[in-house]
């Protein structure tokens with residue numbers, strides 16, 4: 365089916381996805397038709413997508429920084445807005461450097477770093493067994509662990525990246541209905557102010573990083589201001605937020621000062 369796609373089949377698929385409320389119906393229909401090995405599978409895939417299941421779980425693939433990434437059902441789907449963090453991180457990782465991607469999920473950031481700096485050592489950490497398996501399939505050596513667990517026998521690293529869950533619990537209901545219905549709460553719920561795990565990531569990064577090493581983490585809203593005291597208390601400076609084209613905060617980079625613990 366991936367080679368020859370009859371126009372009426374494509375048109376019907378687009379109509380079904382439009383009716384189901386898909387915003388990128390034409391693009392998604394083309395992806396489903398392009399990936400389905402036969403008509404029976406296509407019908408099953410269309411039904412799943414009509415129910416709101418993430419496209420990446422159905423096709424097992426999402427593009428991240430221009431490269432296909434394997435994503436298994438149940439694992440958070442890497443977002444396009446995270447590509448900026450991955451690109452910034454790649455610019456801060458030296459050749460032969462060392463990086464840890466906390467909360468790696470499917471391993472999107474770590475896989476990008478490994479592609480961009482093949483001589484660097486990049487590992488992933490995630491508490492979810494399914495996510496870790498997915499990251500490994502994407503070529504990222506990954507441990508199943510909490511962010512706070514020490515890495516056995518590790519040396520100080522040059523870079524820590526993390527997309528921890530950062531949605532305040534009270535705002536989970538504002539997420540798109542399909543995200544609420546399908547994607548794991550463990551990947552989304554950041555606690556009362558959204559920063560429970562981000563604060564633990566910062567504490568972990570302060571232990572992992574060498575002086576002069578960088579932490580990049582995704583945040584939103586006005587969470588950069590809320591994190592300022594934590595960052596100062598754990599030995600970070602040069603705090604550099606970035607925003608998207610709509611002026612929304614997307615992340616912060618900060619530099620570890622002081623001596624390695």
Ligand SMILES: C[S@@+](CC[C@H](N)C(=O)[O-])C[C@H]1O[C@@H](n2cnc3c(N)ncnc32)[C@H](O)[C@@H]1O
Pocket residue numbers: 440441442443446466467468469470471472473489490491492495509510511512526527528529550551552561
């Ligand atoms: C928002 S997702 C980000 C995944 C990936 N970095 C990405 O951008 O696609 C957050 C990830 O954090 C993981 N996670 C949640 N709590 C954790 C914890 N205490 N320790 C380690 N990982 C955790 C979840 O399993 C999930 O995969």
